[in-house]
Each structure stands twice: as structure tokens, then as C-alpha cells.
Amino acid sequence: MERVSEGSGVGVKGKIFIKVDKEQYAPGDLLTGSVFITIAEPIHCKELVVIVNGRESVSWDEGEPSTTIPFEKELLHHKIPLCSSSSSYEPGDYEYQFTYHLPSALPASFNVENMYHGPLERVRVDIRYTATAWLTAEGASVSYLAAAQPFVVYVPAAALAPERPIDGMVSENLRFLCCFNRGTCRVKAQVASNIHTAGEALQLHFQVDNSASQSSTSAINVELIEEITLMDVGNCTGMKIPTIISTQAFPGVPAGIRTESQVVMLALAQPSGPSGASRDVPLRATTTSQHFTSSHFVRITCKPFACQSITLE
Numbered sequence: 318m319e320r321v322s323e324g325s326g327v328g329v330k331g332k333i334f335i336k337v338d339k340e341q342y343a344p345g346d347l348l349t350g351s352v353f354i355t356i357a358e359p360i361h362c363k364e365l366v367v368i369v370n371g372r373e374s375v376s377w378d379e380g381e382p383s384t385t386i387p388f389e390k391e392l393l394h395h396k397i398p399l400c401s402s403s404s405s406y407e408p409g410d411y412e413y414q415f416t417y418h419l420p421s422a423l424p425a426s427f428n429v430e431n432m433y434h435g436p437l438e439r440v441r442v443d444i445r446y447t448a449t450a451w452l453t454a455e456g457a458s459v460s461y462l463a464a465a466q467p468f469v470v471y472v473p474a475a476a477l478a479p480e481r482p483i484d485g486m487v488s489e490n491l492r493f494l495c496c497f498n499r500g501t502c503r504v505k506a507q508v509a510s511n512i513h514t515a516g517e518a519l520q521l522h523f524q525v526d527n528s529a530s531q532s533s534t535s536a537i538n539v540e541l542i543e544e545i546t547l548m549d550v551g552n553c554t555g556m557k558i559p560t561i562i563s564t565q566a567f568p569g570v571p572a573g574i575r576t577e578s579q580v581v582m583l584a585l586a587q588p589s590g591p592s593g594a595s596r597d598v599p600l601r602a603t604t605t606s607q608h609f610t611s612s613h614f615v616r617i618t619c620k621p622f623a624c625q626s627i628t629l630e
Contacts, residue, residue, distance in 0.1 A: 330357035333462035335367070335450040341469040345421040352399060352450040354411040354462070361455040362404045367397040367415045368449045371423060371470070375550060375608040377440040388550050390607045392423065393446070403455070415448075419470070424606040426469045429545070434558040442545060442609055446470050472602060483508040491532050491624040500530035500572075504617055504629045515599030519583040523617055523629075526575040532621040534569040540616045541583045543600065548608050562587050562600065562613075570619075583615065 337350040352367060371393030378385055399413040424444055432440040447467045454460035485506045491499040506523040513519050519541075527534060541562040547553050563583060570576055585600045604611045619627040 329360060329452070329454050329460050329462050331355050331360075331462055333450055333452055333464045335448060335464040335466045337448055337466050337468050339468070341471050342419055343471060343473050344419055344423040346419050348417045348419055348448065348468070350415055350448060350466070352413045352415065352464075354406075354413075354452060356406045356408050356411070358408060360406050360460075362400065362402075362406055362452060363455045364402060364451065364453045365399045365404070365413070366451050367399060367417075368451065369393060369395045369397065369417050369419075369446075370449065371444070371446045373424070373444045373606050373608060375440075375442050375547065377437040379436055379438065383438070386550075388608045392444070392606070393420065399450075423470050425472045425602045425604045427601055427604045427606075427611065429560075429601065432545070432558050432560065434556070437553065437556070437558075440545075440558060442611075444470075444604065444606060472604075480510050480512045483511050485629050487627060487629045489625070489627045491530055491621050493532065493623050495625070499532040499621070499624060502527050502530045502532075502534070502619065502621060502627055504619060504627055506615070506617055506629055508615070513585055515585050515602060517585055519585055519615070521581040521583060521615055522578050523581065524576055524578045525570045525619060527570040527621075528573055528575040530621065531572050532624050533571045534619045534621050536569050536620055537567040538616075538618045539565045539567070539581050539583070540618070541585075541613065542616055543587075543611065543613050546610045546612075548606075548610060550608055585613075 332355040334353040335350060342348055348369065372389065372391055374387065374389045376385055376387040395417060397415045397417055399415060426446060427442060427444040430441045434440065445467060447465050449463060449465040452462040486503065488501055488503040490501055493499045503526040506521060508519065508521055525537060543560045543562055545558045547556045565581055567579065586598060587600055600613065601611065603613060614630055617629045
């Protein structure tokens with residue numbers, strides 16, 4: 318889908334627009350677009366360029382009074398000249414095309430805001446890309462026209478690690494009130510593939526084997542979780558910030574019983590606003606960059622009566 322953005326300016330009578338030909342690009346793709354300029358009076362142009370920029374930012378508020386802790390990294394900065402320096406423009410309309418091969422190792426676009434974890438408040442994590450057209454005019458004062466157009470970078474499934482099934486199992490010796498042996502409970506789960514497309518549904522098979530236990534489980538919860546791990550951010554490096562995307566509850570399992578394999582369908586989507594106010598949107602992609610990594614996993618939790626919980630991730 319074509320996207321056109323109108324810009325603004327100082328000291329130049331005219332307008333500037335920039336268009337990128339697609340909304341989304343994969344790393345290594347050819348970024349293409351156009352710049353449109355309307356000039357209302359003659360000017361001498363010092364420079365007309367498109368700057369393709371990518372920037373990562375991680376920040377949060379901390380302490381009392383609140384202090385913002387920012388970390389930023391420029392992922393991409395490339396200047397594309399559109400005309401020779403010191404060009405003259407008469408009143409009229411002008412159009413330029415531009416192309417640029419995006420680097421092959423760019424991380425995917427990403428945005429999440431207002432996460433809370435321990436002492437960190439309003440955690441913001443962002444990777445964004447823009448193409449900005451700049452026309453700078455010669456003169457004693459600052460004179461320019463500028464327009465910016467964001468675009469999305471996504472990582473196609475073919476560029477990810479080899480596809481494989483995922484199997485997990487946990488077995489716990491149950492202790493009533495942390496003291497008396499109540500037998501063993503085992504939880505098994507399987508997912509057909511470790512790679513899924515956002516917006517689809519993940520099919521999970523799980524089974525609870527409580528046949529060697531003397532304690533019934535009161536409930537079974539299956540949660541889809543997004544986890545962001547902070548990287549290279551000082552004292553908070555390695556901190557994990559989990560967000561529960563969705564939860565499904567299942568009946569507990571009586572003592573001495575092994576359930577048949579149960580199937581859970583987990584939508585890889587999340588609410589885009591307050592409940593009922595908007596439709597779900599696809600999950601953010603798994604991403605690795607300088608200051609954070611994001612991942613997704615499923616957590617199954619069983620709660621035997623008066624015993625420790627059993628968790629499989």
C-alpha cells in the first residue's frame with residue numbers, strides 16, 4: 318500500500334511530500350519511493366536528500382521524584398542525494414524517485430509502552446524506521462522543507478531458525494504442606510512447530526498424569542506470555558519483563574487419574590485497546606536488538622491441593 322506524508326518547512330514558500338511504495342519491507346529488500354516538491358518562488362537549493370533512518374530506544378521511569386532512564390542506538394542512517402548541490406528551482410512542481418537496499422541484518426520494527434516491573438515504571442521499548450526528505454535552501458537564515466514517512470521492517474519466517482517441534486515435560490514429587498509425600502504429578506506438552514506467524518493460532522497438546530498422586534489438582538491454567546529481556550542497560554541488564562497475553566483455565570484432575578491429551582488453541586494476537594473498544598491485533602514479532610530481546614512462550618500451571626504448584630514452560 319502506498320503511503321504519502323506531507324511535510325513542513327521554515328523560510329521556503331512551498332510544500333514537500335514523501336511516499337514509500339510499500340508499508341512493510343524485509344531486511345535486504347529494495348526500499349523504493351518518491352519525493353514531490355511544490356515551489357512557490359525561486360530558490361537556490363543547497364541540498365535535496367532522502368535520509369533512511371532506523372533507531373532503537375529503551376527507557377523507563379524510576380525513583381521518586383520520577384527520573385527517566387533512556388538508552389538509544391542508531392541502527393541505520395543512510396543519505397540518498399536526489400539532485401546536485403546548488404541547484405536552482407523556479408516555481409512549479411518537481412518529482413524524484415529514490416531506491417535503497419536495506420541492510421540484511423536489521424531487527425524487526427517493535428513498539429510496546431507502559432510496562433511495569435519491580436522498580437521500573439512505564440517501560441517503553443521501540444524500534445522504528447523512517448524515510449525523511451530534506452530540501453535545504455541557501456540563505457543567511459535557516460530555510461528548509463522536510464517530510465518524514467515511517468515504514469515497517471519485518472523478518473520473514475524463512476530467515477528464522479530451522480523449524481522443529483517442541484516437547485516439554487515436568488515431574489514433581491508432591492509434598493502436602495511442604496512435609497508429607499503425596500506422590501508424583503507429571504505434566505507433558507507438545508507444539509508441532511517452534512515458528513508461527515502473528516495473527517494465526519498456536520495449537521498446543523497437553524496432558525496431566527496424576528495417577529501416582531494422592532492430591533487432586535484444583536485447576537490448570539495455560540498462559541501465552543511475551544517476555545522482554547533488557548540488554549546492555551547498566552544495572553538492569555538481564556532483567557526480564559513478562560506480560561501475560563492470554564489465559565485459558567481448565568478443570569483440575571482428581572488424584573489417581575491421568576487425563577487424555579487436551580488441545581488448546583492460542584490466538585497469537587493481543588487486545589489493541591480497552592476490552593470491547595477495539596479488535597485484537599497480531600502479536601509483536603520475536604526480536605533481538607542491542608538493548609533488548611523479545612520472545613514468546615506458553616506456561617502451564619497445575620495447583621495440587623495444599624502442595625506446591627507445578628509449572629511447565
